[in-house]
Amino acid sequence: MAIVRAALAAALAALWTGAAHAAPEIGAAAPSLVVTTLDGRTFDLTKLHGKVVLVNYWATWCAPCRKEMPTLDAFYRRHREQGLEIIGISIDFARDSEKMRRMAASQTYPMARSGDISDNGFGQPEGVPVTYVIDAEGTVRDKFIAVPNKLLNDVVLPLLPH
Structure with missing residues (x-):
């Protein structure tokens, strides 16, 4: 019975957090x-039409996340005047909010917490x-697992106006 309750709780949590949505194609x-x-x-x-947007999911306990954050931040600082936007979304639990806020x-x-999402078509x-890389027309152009500089330069940079 405890297993059934745990499975039901997990399914309800998935629906509540948006995990029932499939990842964007x-x-x-x-x-x-x-x-x-x-x-x-x-x-x-939806209000960022005309801009290139990176939607980055991360967590404080994730070593590759911590490694890519300075790369994303440097890229953002170099290219935000060209129409680049980035949103970092932490999937950390609320109990880890202070650590997440320090990193952010x-x-x-x-930066935002996934628990503060009011409309999430991306799912968990x-x-x-x-x-996720969203072009200026609002199309999902790519999905990266970890973000090396080469991918930003090869995929995102050509989408920005020069």
Whole structure:
């Protein structure tokens, strides 16, 4: 009986967090994403038409996430004036909020907690880090598992106006 209750609780949690949504398909229109950032602002993907957007899921316990954050931040600082936007979304539990906030404070791009998402067409990622690339027309162009500089330069940079 305890196993059945645990399975039911997991299924309900998946529905509540948006995990029931499938991950966006490459080449498809980007799904909706509305989240309150750590600084209290609303990040609404639909309002960023005309900009290239990276949606990055990460966690404090994820070593590859911590490794890629400075790369993403440097890329953002170099290219935000060209129309680049990044949103970092932590999948950490609420109990890890303080650690997550400390890590997020060192980044210049907006950060949010997955628990603060009000409209999530992306669903919960199967693993982290994962980054979706949305072009200026709102199409999902790529999905990265970890973000080396080469991928940013080869995939994202050509999408930005020069």
